[in-house]
Amino acid sequence: MNDQSLARAAVLRPPAAGPNPVLRLSGIGKSFPGVRALQDVELALYPGQVTALIGENGAGKSTLVKILTGIYQPDAGRIELDGAPVRFPTALSATQAGVTAIHQETVLFDDLTVVENIFLGHQPRNRFGLLDWGRMTREAKAILDRIGARIDPHVTLRELGIASKHLVAIARALSVEARVVVMDEPTAALSQTEIEELYELVDRLKADGKAILFISHKFDEIFRIADRYTVFRDGQMVEAGLIADVTEDHLVERMVGRSVDTIFPKRHAAIGPEVLAVEGYSHPTEFEDISFTLRRGEILGFYGLVGAGRSEFMQALFGVTKPSRGTVRIGRQAVAIRSPAEAIGHGIVYVPEDRGKQGAIRPLPIVQNVTLPSLGRTSRKGFLRMAEEFALARRYTERLDLRASALDQPVGNLSGGNQQKVVIAKWLATQPRVIILDEPTKGIDVGSKAAVHEFMSELAAEGLSVIMVSSEIPEILGMSDRVIVMREGRLAAEFPREGLTPEMLVRAAAGYGRAA
Amino acid sequence: MSLAEGTRPRHIPDRLSGRMGHALRSWELLLLLVGVAIFVANSLLSPYFLSPWNLSDATFNFTEKAMIAFAVAMLIIAGEIDLSVAAIIALASTLMGLALQHGAGTPVLVGVGLLTGLLCGLVNGTLVTRLGLPSIVATIGTMSLYRGISYIVLGDEAFNGYPASFALFGQGYAWWVISWELVIFAVLAVAFGVLLHRTNFGRQVYVIGNNDTAAAFSGVRVQRVKMILFLLTGLMSGVAAVCLTSRLGSTRPSIAQGWELEIVTMVVLGGVSILGGSGSILGVVLAALVMGMVTFGLGLLNVPGIVMSVFIGALLIGVIAIPRLIRLARTGRAA
Known part of the structure; x- marks a missing residue:
């Protein structure tokens, strides 16, 4: 395709005069069950230079870092150190070869x-x-x-x-004695002065001749410290070159540059009256002054970078954590949500991002997972009625087109997509008014993804209000009636569906071009 | 997508066939076989074993421990533990003795025993669910505390002279060789079986033991469920204290010494995962019968108590290791 040939052209562009790369990756591929994380990736790191790795969430940056540091093994391709092929079967071997990483969340010992x-x-x-x-x-x-x-x-x-x-x-x-230093969003948790100190440090490392791979979403810092750039999209390298040759606009375009080509079965749903109004929700450390409204039949997208505080806010809204300030109205009634049980009672439910830890109870059967929050309805005077449970579980799992051999099968035996369907079925069975879906299609296969999207649309059409937290731009654009962008714990922007472009989202999330 | 094709969604059966095969491989069946083997071995080794009155006496080896084991099983399934249960017996028995000194009658004695158990459970539950202490640490602490109080009160002394009507719980017979204790054991076994396997509460216990984060995210009030389990365990220790004090007719601070480990052994032998999340009351009942018969059979053969604990230990390791060894041999490598 056109894109591909462009990418090739970029790869083939001769490197600017300078030393040979310390580390060169070529043809790197990596797949996980149902997901192709990296495909035919090229990357070169030069001594005394900072290469910025740019891409959306899920573009494959973290997978690449894990391959570089010996945590994952690539399925294909080669790694060359000073021109000689090497393998990093363990994290230790990568360290010994002089490749170290500073991760987003430090992997040190408290x-x-x-x-x-x-x-x-x-x-x-x-x-x-x-x-x-x-x-x-x-x-x-x-x-x-x-x-x-x-x-x-x-x-x-x-x-x-x-x-x-x-x-x-x-x-x-x-x-x-590292020769290659990988910095995975090192400034994500730092204050402005600390960031300045980090820049100075990076300059010092450059002067020492280290090759640095710098992963960041923030364009100002990329232009401040990087010499080179590599753009990833959907697990593939789409462009690489010298920072001096490009503009921010160009990089944003390369990062998101694709049409929303996946089919999103967004249907027209009648948007009704307001069902939920949040006012001034704040948390001591995670988010500040979040206010918005949600209407019946609406799908409200929440976009932002990882760490923007979206999940933390949603969990507060669901009663898992306590907000320090703020009010919630459901319909016209002001309510206090102090626990998930209360949120469920008010018709607000939450499908968490961390499916394995917070969503599914993997060793237990599908039926028990689905009926857990609805036990009050399936039981009589506190005594279980298995026939009722099976009937309820069947009603919702079959509607979601769950692929399972039996309802008493442990959820852990299902694929990621089908586990997600079980979690969603669990919440639909409570007949909620508002369903919050946190990265609902993260790490699930394409088929299940489409089923989840289709279902989301169907629910909205039936009058359910949906909040969808997603870091995938096509999903946000394809599904949302309205999009709220969060940045660093605050509301950064709100956009209607009409006329919304990927560039607008990326800029609002990264805080670039705010004045525009 | 099948939805797009306009077909009806595919049907998912409730259960897969072949439940029988599953039951045949179950832990409970294994325990039953072990129990039968020990029963046969006992009756071959000792001519006295098969006498109804001897068998009746044998039940006292496990009834009191098993009452507590039912509650402890639920705690362990929920991912917690209580090691203070035997110390609760000591404290409850001591306080009953004190009440006796002040002229309390049988109903008051029973009330004191049960209430002490509940209060001890409340302390344990508060330490774990409110202060967030790990239950193994908190209850090792209260284990020393409760029994320590008992030693302070009694020293070398003992309380004696419980009223005749109080003897009913530990010495009375409901019918022929069926003791009241055995009846209490049976009633509690059924009650706990229903509670764990047939109620919403029991379901929540399993859910918490399998994934307490997801349980909380599903609206289960995790801390409240755990608090109830600690209260229940305390209460059962109180019941056991009444039965044991009644049976012995006296209270010493060393009463029920070391029972906590026998009770945990019983629970684990019963197939309850020490990591939480799985197990059944039927398994604990069978484990109680097996342990009771082993102890009693060895007693008839004049095996000293110290050797008996060697047998119980070997039994526990054996029953748990054998299925793993079989799996190991089958797959040819470590699990």
Whole structure:
């Protein structure tokens, strides 16, 4: 296709004059059951340069990081270090080859000290084979000084803030003589001054000749520190080049640049009166001043970057966590939601993003999963009536076209998509007024995805109000009547369906072009 | 998509056929076979075993422990544990003795025993559900606490002289060789079986044990269910305290020493997963019968108590290890 040939042209563009890449990936592919995460990916990292990796949520960036750091093995393709092919069968082997990563959520140990964290897995030993604490402390201090971190090496990580933890992670990367440093959204949790310090540190790493892969959604920082860029979309590399040659607009376009080509069976639903009004919902740390209304038969999309506070807000609305401020009205009645049981009582239900942990009870049969919040209706005076349970479970699972061999089969034996159908059936069986779907099609196969979309439309047409949290732009554009964008815990924008483009969403979510 | 084709959605059967095969491989059946084997072995080894009165005496080896084991089984299925149960017996029995000193009659004695159990359960439940302490730690603490109070009150002494009417619970017979304790055991077995397997509450216990986060996200009031289970466990310890005190006719602070581990053994032998989420009351009943018969059979053969605990330990490990060994041999590698 046109896109593809464009991508090829970009790949084939000769690299600007400069050194050879330290690390080069070619033809990398990786599939998970039902999902092709990466396909034929190319990436080159050069010494003393920062390469920005850009893409939507789910474009395959994290999978690539895991392949680089030896956590996943690619199904296809090769990795070359200084021109020689290498394999990273374990995380340790990647570290030993000089590839380290600083993850979005630091993967350090809260109860160990700074020194222990820095040297974990490669502690120097003395001649008796025991840990050489003196040397470790000296080296840790030296490294921390080098990156300008004023951290006592003997405190435990629990006592440090997130910015200091990042510094420890960076110190750890330096302690193994890393040649390639992967930074996965390192600024996501940092304040402005901390971000400035991080930039300086990145400059210092560049001066040291490290090759840096910098993953970020924020265009201002990409243009501040990156030398090169690589754009991913749907698990494929679509373009790579020098930052100096491109504009922000161009990158945004390459990131989302596709028509909404998947079929979204959005039907026309009559939008009725207001059913839910949230006013000034706030949480001490996760979100601030969220207000919106939801009407009968409406599908309201919530878009934002990962970490924008959408799930946290939805869980507060569902009563899992407590808001510090704010009111909820259902219909005309003001209500207080202090627990999921109360939310369910008011007709608000929540299909969580983390299906395995919060949604499905995998070892238990389908029927017991579906009837759990409706036991009051299927039972008589607290005693179970299995026939009623099977009837209820059958009504909703068959409507969702569940593929299962029997209703007493454990949910854990089903595919991800069918597990999701069980969770949705569970909530529909309570006959809710508002259903919140948090990343409803994340990690499920295409067929189930279409079924979930079709069903969502059907429900709205029947008068249910749907809140859909999604990080997939086509899904948001295809399904929503209205879209709210959240950024850093706050409402960033609200758009009607008509005239909404992917670019508008990406800009609102990243905080770029706010003035426009 | 089949919906798009306009066809009726496909039918999903309630259950797959072949339930019989499932039942044949069940833990309960294995326990039943072990029980029968021990019964036969006992009757071959000792000429006294098959006498009705001897068998009746044998039931006292497990009835009191089993009453508590039913409640503890539900706690373990819900992912918690209570190790203070034997200490609750000691405290309840001690407080009953104190009440006796102040001239309490049988109804008051029973009330004191049950109430003490409930209060101890309330303390355990509060520590776990309100303060968020891990139940294994909290109840090891209260285990020392409850029995410690008993030792402070009694020292080397003992309470004696319980009224004749009080002897009914531990020494009385309902009919022929059927003791009242056996009747209480049977009634409680049925009650707990119904509670765990036939009510919404029991369903919530399984759900919590399998995934307490998803349970909370489904509107189950997880902490409340756990609190009720701790109260129930305390209450059952109170019931057992009444029966045991009545049977012994006296209270010493060392009463029911070490029972907590025998009770947990009974529960685990009964097929309840120590990790929570699965198990049945029928399994615990069978485990109680098996353990009672082993202890009694060995007693008839004049095997000393210390050797008996070796047998119980070996039995527990054996019954749990054998199915795993079989699976291991079948698949040819570690599970």
